[in-house]
Amino acid sequence: MEVATLPAGRRPAGASGTAEPGRLRANGQLRPRQRARAAQRLEKAQAAASIALGAVSSYLEAEMELPAFFSHLAETVAGLVGARRVAFLRLSSAGNLVLQREPYGFPAQSPIRGLRIEAKPGDDGIATRLVYRDELDIRGGTSAALDALWQEHGLHGIRNSIAVSWSAGDRRIGALAAYDSKRGFTNDDAWILRVAAMATGLVWQYREAEEELDVAVERLEEAMAARRQLLANVASGGDEARRRFASALHDDSLQLLTAAELQLERIRSDSDSKRQSAQLDQLALTIRKVEDSLRRLLSTVSPEALDLTVGLKEAIRDRLETLRVQTGIETDIDLRFPDEPTGEVESMVFKNVAEALTNVQKHSHATRVRVAAAALDGGVVVEVSDDGTGFVVDECLYVPGHLGLLAMKERAQLAGGWCRIVSEPGAGAKVEFWVPIT
Ligand SMILES: Nc1ncnc2c1ncn2[C@@H]1O[C@H](COP(=O)(O)OP(=O)(O)OP(=O)(O)O)[C@@H](O)[C@H]1O
Ligand SMILES: [Mg+2]
CATH class of the missing domain: 3.30.565.10 (Histidine kinase-like ATPase, C-terminal domain)
Known part of the structure; x- marks a missing residue:
């Protein structure tokens, strides 16, 4: 990954001639000692940034679960910027900054776990300015506005802090914050945080894309299973309806007819009248015809099942x-x-x-x-x-x-x-x- 893709204004002092004007000579050049110090700082910051990038990609390759990934990364970043604590804060769908587990350096009961800081694109609070505009004012080793924000949300005892926007392209994911530096935070530390946040943004995008793919595959599989189920029903549905009709015909109508035939037989044997007996014969014949025709119907409506006897x-x-x-x-x-x-x-x-x-x-x-x-x-x-x-x-x-x-x-x-x-x-x-x- 190209460290050089960072905007010039975000680079450490001395990296692009953005040192404070007062320290410039009249011809716009740094003094040799200042130049040497700036070069050293740049070197240190670049080394730290490449460690941050390396950490992101190696943790990613290890295919860790996200909490473990963030906890390792937070620890690495803390080491690079000399912070006692580091946390990734994610923008929830409701527009609040909430903790992305796991943070580094915070005890299990820390209020950071329940943190909920409103950061809506429209408002002008420090959280919104940080997330959406990446604005940060570091003076005397800290961002006073941030320190006040943490305090306001129950994170007491923060000595100093800085935070940068955590994003992937135009997409705002949240913020990356570092707390409690012994020597106080510098712009170089903020720059290293930005490199780490940028690399993590890419990972986040990658994970999201992967998850979306998983969800899509899952939905597809569900849809296919449902379709298979549906078609299984369709394939046997006709058979099932015919089977029910055939069994009703067989068990109900035909048995009733047989019973009617037997009754008729009894009536005929009891009857003395010749005329009546001829009529009853006729009736028996009609019943047999109905029965035959129903049996024919039965053989056509029976599902086309295989006659296993043949x-x-x-x-x-x-x-x-x-x-x-x-x-x-x-x-x-x-x-x-x-x-x-x-x-x-x-x-x-x-x-x-x-x-x-x-x-x-x-x-x-x-x-x-x-x-x-x-x-x-x-x-x-x-x-x-x-x-x-x-x-x-x-x-x-x-x-x-x-x-x-x-x-x-x-x-x-x-x-x-x-x-x-x-x-x-x-x-x-x-x-x-x-x-x-x-
Ligand atoms: N052997 C064939 N020769 C010519 N056309 C055919 C042949 N088999 C199927 N078809 C055409 O394909 C169509 C679909 O066939 P299919 O078996 O799916 O439905 P169907 O026979 O019309 O109704 P059913 O649901 O009762 O089977 C038929 O309507 C017919 O136009
Ligand atoms: Mg057909």
């Missing part, structure tokens, strides 16, 4: 055969599943194949469809392709209310795999997915 291969073969019969689309099938996919994987594969085939049936106008499966990389890769009209994938993937393609992708992802949908208008469509077999 197994995955057979279930896909059946589904493809139904499609051929209903649409006349020619079918190709080449299923080479690895051994024993788990029930969950089988069910997931079947749901995706069934959705892809339903899409072919509903949308593709294809003449041919092919379903292929093979073992790949510890999982199974499945492909459903047709030679139909095709579609623009990006346009069709996120259409409100149309969830089939999205659900296929999400099911594969939730199972730890992937799903690719490849299609172009006029070039057919291909759904390909891979899931691990766990």
Whole structure:
């Protein structure tokens, strides 16, 4: 870091010819002894500044927690400016200077820990002038205005003190204060404080940027988890609704009908009238028809779950055969599943194949469809392709209310795999997915 980036007026006396005019010769030059002393002071101050900078970067590299970082830095700065105590004071969001833990040289019960000094950009108090304008008047080894400020806020027994603005670029972070120097504070000490405050400002900015990044990453992860959860619900939502409807149909309506049939049977056997018995026969027939039609409804609304009694291969073969019969689309099938996919994987594969085939049936106008499966990389890769009209994938993937393609992708992802949908208008469509077999 360039020490030379400090404003010229902030450099130690002698560093840029800003020594007091009275000490200048008529030609504007310093006397040789004065020059030698100024050069010495400059050298000392620069050495101290480079120690401060070195300390900031080495503490930073050690990846300390912030309290430890500030406590080490405060101690180093105290040594450099001959102070018994040093504290970083941070500007809170409410515009108060509060302690940035940990300070150096203050006992655990010191009132500095509860310090709260108002420093609003608009007012003209010493704290505001210090933080926003970096104004400091050092006379007789101290800043009397600052000493009074500490006193006013309960920090008694401060012998002398100086403080500088702690900032990063235009951003005001707070102030860096040093207290109790045996020899009294000088402008050179203030200059060293400024170098330390400037270096710490950069660290602060860096930490803030890091924290913002962490927060952003966290939010992104939360959003992604929520989205995954949502899509998991979407992917199974239809199934869930259909399952509830199917079980109500099965357990409720169909059982009531069966009960009605039995009652009817009893009435008919009790009845003597031939005419009435023919009517009852007719009624029984109607009830059976209603029952049949409800059973058909049941088989269509049941979620497309895999019938484990026939197994995955057979279930896909059946589904493809139904499609051929209903649409006349020619079918190709080449299923080479690895051994024993788990029930969950089988069910997931079947749901995706069934959705892809339903899409072919509903949308593709294809003449041919092919379903292929093979073992790949510890999982199974499945492909459903047709030679139909095709579609623009990006346009069709996120259409409100149309969830089939999205659900296929999400099911594969939730199972730890992937799903690719490849299609172009006029070039057919291909759904390909891979899931691990766990
Ligand atoms: N094989 C295909 N051939 C042609 N177009 C297709 C094919 N598959 C999907 N599409 C197009 O992509 C759109 C989205 O498909 P998706 O499966 O997501 O929804 P959907 O089938 O319309 O409704 P659902 O939510 O009941 O599945 C379809 O509306 C259709 O326009
Ligand atoms: Mg669909």
